[in-house]
Amino acid sequence: MIAEVIVDVSxxxxxxxxxxxxxxxLETVIERGSRVKVxxxxxxxxxxxxxxxxxxxxxxxxLKKIDELIxxxxxxxxxxxDLAKKMARxxxxxxxxxxxxxxxxxxxAKYEKFISxxxxxxxxxxxxxAALNGRTRIPxxxxxxxxxxxxxxxxxxxxxxxxxxxISQQTKVKKVRTVHIGNSDTLAELLLTVHPNAKKQAELIxxxxxxxxxxIEAAKLLNESGIQNPVLKAVIEKGGAxxxxxxxxxxxxxxxxxDTPIPIRLTEEQQTALDKVKVAADSGKAETxxxxxxxxxxxTEVYLQAIKHVLDKGKEAIVLVPEISLTPQMxxxxxxxxxxxxxxxxxxxxxxxxxxxxxxxxRREVRVVVGARSAIFAxxxxxxxxILDEExxxxxxxxxxxxxxxxxxxxxRSEHYGCPVILGSATPSLESYARASKGVYTLLELSKxxxxxxxxxxxxxxxRDELKEGNRSMFSVQLxxxxxxxxxxxxxxxxxxxxxxxxxxxxxxxxxTVVQCPNCDISLTYHRSNESLKCHYCGHEEPVPLVCPECExxxxxxxxxxxxxAEEEISKLFPEARVLRMDVDxxxxxxxxxxxxxxxxEGKADILLGTQMIAKGLDFPNITLVGVxxxxxxxxxxxxxxxxxxxxxxxxxxxxxxxxxxxxEVFIQTYSPEHYAIELAKTQxxxxxxxxxxxxxKQYGYPPFYFITLVQFSHExxxxxxxxxxxxxxxxxxxxxxETVIIGPAAAAISRVNNRYRYQCLIxxxxxxxxxxxxxQLIRMYRTNWMKDGLLMAVDMDPxxxx
DNA sequence: AGCACGCCGACT
DNA sequence: GTCGGCGTGCTC
Numbered sequence: 001m002i003a004e005v006i007v008d009v010s011x012x013x014x015x016x017x018x019x020x021x022x023x024x025x026l027e028t029v030i031e032r033g034s035r036v037k038v039x040x041x042x043x044x045x046x047x048x049x050x051x052x053x054x055x056x057x058x059x060x061x062x063l064k065k066i067d068e069l070i071x072x073x074x075x076x077x078x079x080x081x082d083l084a085k086k087m088a089r090x091x092x093x094x095x096x097x098x099x100x101x102x103x104x105x106x107x108x109a110k111y112e113k114f115i116s117x118x119x120x121x122x123x124x125x126x127x128x129x130a131a132l133n134g135r136t137r138i139p140x141x142x143x144x145x146x147x148x149x150x151x152x153x154x155x156x157x158x159x160x161x162x163x164x165x166x167i168s169q170q171t172k173v174k175k176v177r178t179v180h181i182g183n184s185d186t187l188a189e190l191l192l193t194v195h196p197n198a199k200k201q202a203e204l205i206x207x208x209x210x211x212x213x214x215x216i217e218a219a220k221l222l223n224e225s226g227i228q229n230p231v232l233k234a235v236i237e238k239g240g241a242x243x244x245x246x247x248x249x250x251x252x253x254x255x256x257x258x259d260t261p262i263p264i265r266l267t268e269e270q271q272t273a274l275d276k277v278k279v280a281a282d283s284g285k286a287e288t289x290x291x292x293x294x295x296x297x298x299x300t301e302v303y304l305q306a307i308k309h310v311l312d313k314g315k316e317a318i319v320l321v322p323e324i325s326l327t328p329q330m331x332x333x334x335x336x337x338x339x340x341x342x343x344x345x346x347x348x349x350x351x352x353x354x355x356x357x358x359x360x361x362x363r364r365e366v367r368v369v370v371g372a373r374s375a376i377f378a379x380x381x382x383x384x385x386x387i388l389d390e391e392x393x394x395x396x397x398x399x400x401x402x403x404x405x406x407x408x409x410x411x412x413r414s415e416h417y418g419c420p421v422i423l424g425s426a427t428p429s430l431e432s433y434a435r436a437s438k439g440v441y442t443l444l445e446l447s448k449x450x451x452x453x454x455x456x457x458x459x460x461x462x463x464r465d466e467l468k469e470g471n472r473s474m475f476s477v478q479l480x481x482x483x484x485x486x487x488x489x490x491x492x493x494x495x496x497x498x499x500x501x502x503x504x505x506x507x508x509x510x511x512x513t514v515v516q517c518p519n520c521d522i523s524l525t526y527h528r529s530n531e532s533l534k535c536h537y538c539g540h541e542e543p544v545p546l547v548c549p550e551c552e553x554x555x556x557x558x559x560x561x562x563x564x565x566a567e568e569e570i571s572k573l574f575p576e577a578r579v580l581r582m583d584v585d586x587x588x589x590x591x592x593x594x595x596x597x598x599x600x601x602e603g604k605a606d607i608l609l610g611t612q613m614i615a616k617g618l619d620f621p622n623i624t625l626v627g628v629x630x631x632x633x634x635x636x637x638x639x640x641x642x643x644x645x646x647x648x649x650x651x652x653x654x655x656x657x658x659x660x661x662x663x664x665e666v667f668i669q670t671y672s673p674e675h676y677a678i679e680l681a682k683t684q685x686x687x688x689x690x691x692x693x694x695x696x697x698k699q700y701g702y703p704p705f706y707f708i709t710l711v712q713f714s715h716e717x718x719x720x721x722x723x724x725x726x727x728x729x730x731x732x733x734x735x736x737x738x739e740t741v742i743i744g745p746a747a748a749a750i751s752r753v754n755n756r757y758r759y760q761c762l763i764x765x766x767x768x769x770x771x772x773x774x775x776x777q778l779i780r781m782y783r784t785n786w787m788k789d790g791l792l793m794a795v796d797m798d799p800x801x802x803x
Numbered sequence: 804a805g806c807a808c809g810c811c812g813a814c815t
Numbered sequence: 816g817t818c819g820g821c822g823t824g825c826t827c
Contacts, residue, residue, distance in 0.1 A: 005827080011804045018827040041826040042806055058827050111805095788822095807825090814818080 001027045002056040003066060005047035006096050007040050008109060012783040015094045018047075019056040021065045030066075033074030033081050037067040043165050046070065046109040048099050050081060075103060075362070077381050079416050086412065092775055092795050093402035101402055102377040106170045106355035113140040115152060115161050122160045125151050170351055175245040177218040179232070182240050184212040190240045200231045205240055218243065249356040270302050273444040277306045280420040280442075281313075281385060288411055290391075290436040291424040293446030294684060295655025296453060299424045300330065302446075303387050304337050306422065311341070311367055315384025315419070319370045320406055322393035323347065328594055329619055330389070334370045343378075345371030348591070373398060376406045376413070383417040386410045391423035391432060392648055394800040403796050407432075426655065426686075427648040430697065433690055434704040456626070456657040456664030458682040462673045463630075474569050479627045479667040486625050487577055487606055491662065493625040494618065495570075495609045496653045497563055498633040506533060508548035509555040515545065521752040526558040527585070538754040566609055566629060574607075582610035615652045621660035626653055631670040631678055639801045640702040643677040647689050650681030701741060703798070706764040709771065710799040711778070712748065714756040714792045724791045725759035728778060732763060735774045740765040749803050756792070762802060 004017035020038055022030055030036070034049045044067060056063060076084070076099065084098040091098075100108055117136040123129060127148050132138060140163065143149050155161040181187075191205045207225040222229060236243055266274060273291060280287040293299045307317040321330055323346070334342050343357040343366040360366045362379045369378040373396055376386070388396065388410055396406040407423065414421045423432055423441070436443040449455070461476040471477060486493045505523040506515045514523045517535035524533035526544065534541045548556045563583045570579055582596050593613070600608050601620050608614060634646045650668060658664020670678050680689045698705050711728060715721035725745035733742050744761035751758055765771065775795050782793045 002827095007826085009804055009826085014804075014826070020827060038827085040805095043826095056827080062827060064827060805826095807823105809823085810820105812818105812820080815816095 001030075002053050002063075003030060003036070003049045004051040004053070005036060005038055005066075006050050006099065007038065007045045007047040008096055008100075009040070009045060010094050010096055012094075012780070015088075015096065017050050019058045019063060021063050022052070023065055026066065026069050029072060030069055031074045032078055033076040035070040035075055037070060037167060039064050039067060043111075044167060045111075046167060048076070048081075048096075049074075050085075050095075073362075075107070075379075077379060079381070079413070080377065080379065083377075083409070083412060083416075087402055087404055087409065089772065090408070091402045091404050091797060092772070092779060098402045098404075101374065101398075101404070102379075104351070104354045104358045106351040107358075109167050109169055111165050111167055113163055113165050114138065115140055115143075115156075115163055117161050119160045122158075123155065128152065128155070170355075172352060173247050174250050174352065174356070176248040178215055178244050178246050179218050179221050179236070180215045180242045180244065181208045181211050181213060182242070184209055187212060187240055190235075190238055194238070198234070200227060201234055201238075203227065204231055204235050208235070208240060249360065250350070250353045264301070266301065266305070267298065267446075267448060267450055269446045269448060270298055270450070273446065274302050274305050276442065276444060277302070277385075277420050277422060278309050281306070281310050284418040286411075286414040286418050286420070288414065288421040288423065288435075288441045289444050290428055290432050290441045291422050291444045291446065292428055292433070292436075292686070293424065293426060293444075294449065294455070294686075295426045295651065296449040296451070296659050297426075297446035298450030299389070299446065300333060301450070303389070303422065303424070304333070306385055306387070306420075307338070307368060310384030310419070311338070313384060315367075315382050316378075316380040317368045317385045317387070318375060318378050318380065318383060318410075318413075319368065319387045319389065320373065320375055320396070320410070321370065321389045322395045323372055323613075328597070331370055334368065338368050341367045343369045343371075345369060345375045345378075347372060348593075373406045376409045383413060384419050385422070386414055386419065387422045387424065389424050391425045392427055392429040392644075397798075397800045401794075405798060426684075427651045428686075430644060430690065430693060431704045433686075434694070451660075453658060453660070454663065455684060456654055456666045458654055458666040458668060458684075460673045460678060460682055461667055461669045463669050463671050473573070474566055474629055475573060475627075476667070476669055479669065480573060482625050482665060482667060483574065483577075483607070483627070487574060489624075490606075491624040492600070492603070492605075492620065492622045493607045493627065494614060494623055494653075494656050495566065495607060495627045495629060496614060497566055497609065497611060497629045498631075498649065506544065506556060506558045508551060508553055509557065510553035511548060511551040513548055513550040515549065519753070519755045521750050526562065527564075537750065563609055563611060570607060570609065577607050578605040579607045579609055580605040582608060582614055584611070587613070612649075615649055615656075618656045619659055621662065623657055623659070624662045624664050626657040626664070626666045628653055628666075628668045628670075631668045631681075632672055635672060635675060635677060639803060640697070640700065641801060643675070643693055643696070646675075647677040647681055647693075650678065651684050651686075654681065654684065701764050706741070706766055707768075708799065708802070709763040709765075709775070710796045710802055711761045711763070711775075712794045712796070713745070713759045713761075714753070715790055716756055717790070718757045720789065720791065721757045721759050724786055724789075724793075725761060727786075728782070728793065729761045731778055731781070732761070732774065735777070736763070736765070736768060736770060740768050760802075 001022040003020050003022050005020050006017055007014060030049060032049055032051055036047050036049060037044055038047050080102055084095060084102060088095040088098040114137055128151055131143055131148060143152060152161060156163050187205055187209050191202060194201050204225060204227045222232060235241060277289060291299055291302065310317055331344050343360045345354060345357050361369055369375050388407055391407060398404050410421050432441065435441045461478055463476065466476045483493050506526055515533060517524050517540050519540055520535055520537045522535065522537055524535055527534055531544050532541050533544055545556060547554050563581055567579055567581050570577060580596050580600055587593050599605060631650060634649060635642055654666045657666050668678060668681065672678065676692050713721050713725040729742060729745045741764040742761060745759045748758035748760045
């Protein structure tokens with residue numbers, strides 16, 4: 001038997017199956033989707049079996065044997081194996097990368113070289129002996145001294161030591177020690193025989209008599225009986241109980257926030273939507289729904305009941321939410337409804353916890369998975385429904401290879417299972433809404449709030465007028481007044497500051513110099529916490545200069561409106577206000593999000609001040625005011641999605657206010673009140689926004705009227721990158737059809753990152769059957785010739801932004 | 804990607 | 816004379 005194996009090596013000529021002979025004893029167990037350890041050239045690597053056959057075209061003497069089978073149960077189903085192949089092609093990535101992205105990171109193999117001592121008596125160098133320190137096997141990377149390294153190489157050639165590569169995985173199964181307490185007869189008997197001095201043992205046995213026959217976790221037993229471990233050990237030794245180590249799951253402490261119950265009785269709109277989904281689920285045909293429901297319209301309840309429907313039919317459900325750790329309320333609701341049937345996968349979990357959740361799914365111990373992007377690869381084999389909440393979110397697109405979009409993967413999987421997909425959003429992406437308008441997706445509308453609350457009243461404040469009135473603070477008179485009122489009424493305020501593109505920078509007031517990153521074409525961001533300047537692209541960090549680096553003037557100070565600065569202004573304006581700040585700085589530690597949100601939900605603060613991350617999921621009854629400090633920051637980005645993103649953000653943020661009994665009020669501060677994205681956020685009129693934005697997209701030839709693909713080039717040498725970009729672009733122009741528009745090559749908006757100059761070229765097309773082949777050819781040219789010249793090239797199909 | 808093989812310059 | 820630089824080519 002011959003196995004086709006894709007090996008764990010991401011390189012261009014390796015991106016294809018290699019044939020291996022299957023040893024006889026593995027023939028009955030090996031399957032497509034199994035992982036194997038195979039010899040590859042001079043080393044050993046992990047690989048995935050992509051197929052089994054009886055004959056190979058490879059000459060017999062070249063054919064090697066599979067070393068070992070890693071999993072008894074294949075880790076990937078045939079469906080996921082096929083999906084990996086399709087995804088690799090569609091995203092122009094290596095098949096191995098597509099396979100690996102489907103499994104939790106803990107299952108990815110680590111390769112580490114080790115030195116093993118073969119003939120200890122022949123090692124005569126003191127430094128080598130010191131490095132070994134009595135051990136016979138040490139990791140090669142522990143040797144840093146080049147002289148010692150040289151000696152090791154010497155020894156290795158003479159066979160005194162050997163160097164091998166160990167393949168390790170972090171897939172540790174957690175085990176817990178349990179104690180099975182013996183029956184009362186044995187215990188009673190034992191009690192009579194213990195030494196009179198062993199008071200503690202006697203005490204434990206008496207405690208055990210009350211629990212005879214039970215099995216209990218050792219830690220719990222010790223805790224409840226108040227006995228020390230050595231005593232327990234002695235009793236076990238004497239046969240009073242037996243101990244065992246039982247496989248267990250790490251329980252991520254699920255943050256419990258209050259679920260705000262929505263009436264289970266559905267509104268008429270919800271019911272209509274649900275019925276259509278149910279019909280599709282029963283039909284066995286794939287159908288994609290766009291559930292367009294305004295904020296507070298009860299989309300989640302529709303999801304929950306649709307899931308219930310498919311679970312009742314014995315099928316499974318996948319629910320995707322954008323960065324789930326930010327929305328503990330959402331997970332809480334799923335766990336409340338489906339209890340132990342739910343696995344949760346999000347970035348806040350440790351590698352081990354993610355692996356445990358994956359195993360629960362793989363072993364069919366759960367039937368619902370709620371998770372971030374990668375949960376779309378949940379190893380279910382009878383999927384009944386797939387849901388993407390907040391489908392417009394850009395986090396569904398992976399930013400490095402394989403650059404897949406979870407929405408596309410969801411639809412591919414639904415076609416395999418003949419099941420519905422629900423894309424839910426208050427502000428759908430233009431692509432999805434356009435597809436729904438054309439009938440590719442089925443549109444479901446929820447236009448009323450579930451509890452019939454009015455939408456919050458939204459006021460747009462023109463900050464230019466404020467400036468004219470002499471108000472130079474970050475808060476308009478109106479917003480400040482509204483905050484004061486909330487403080488008086490003991491209601492809560494959420495202040496939103498979109499930091500991106502508007503962060504604090506350091507400017508010299510004499511010569512106008514802005515302190516730039518030495519490696520990147522971008523200004524450094526001021527961080528008050530440690531008085532430093534940081535680059536958000538390469539991580540460069542330096543202390544705040546005391547004098548201008550250009551003109552040595554002392555009139556150098558930081559400008560802009562970061563959250564830290566906003567916090568200071570608030571405390572000046574409202575000294576009595578209790579403020580919680582939520583941004584990258586305050587949420588770096590694990591669990592920080594939850595802690596801040598819990599504090600706010602418990603009413604321990606009056607004002608929550610934050611960036612992007614507070615726009616979603618917040619659902620607390622006492623929030624009656626939302627203020628957007630600077631709505632323009634996303635508007636002026638050089639990106640075709642700028643208006644869409646702004647509108648989505650404004651709508652999302654506004655939706656945080658007045659979700660319950662108290663009426664909500666929203667203030668949006670801006671320097672461009674006349675822009676339609678802001679104007680329309682006032683009424684949350686998605687349809688009107690859609691029409692206007694579609695007109696703009698049509699005029700400039702952007703999605704959804706055209707598909708786009710971005711080809712990025714970077715090189716340390718400006719002239720070289722320009723040259724290669726030109727070559728690549730010319731190749732594309734010559735190979736693609738004349739209707740396809742190719743823009744560039746041009747320098748990227750941030751023209752240098754980490755000392756590499758960046759160029760890009762944008763392909764816009766309506767129909768381009770040769771695109772994938774052409775790009776593959778381009779990539780081939782790059783990998784075979786240009787790469788060794790130091791060029792980096794990346795292709796992104798359907799980029800979310802064209803920065 | 805690794806890793807080995809192989810062919811030319813600067814040292815003991 | 817040898818050590819070692821990294822160009823080239825291969826991996827079932």
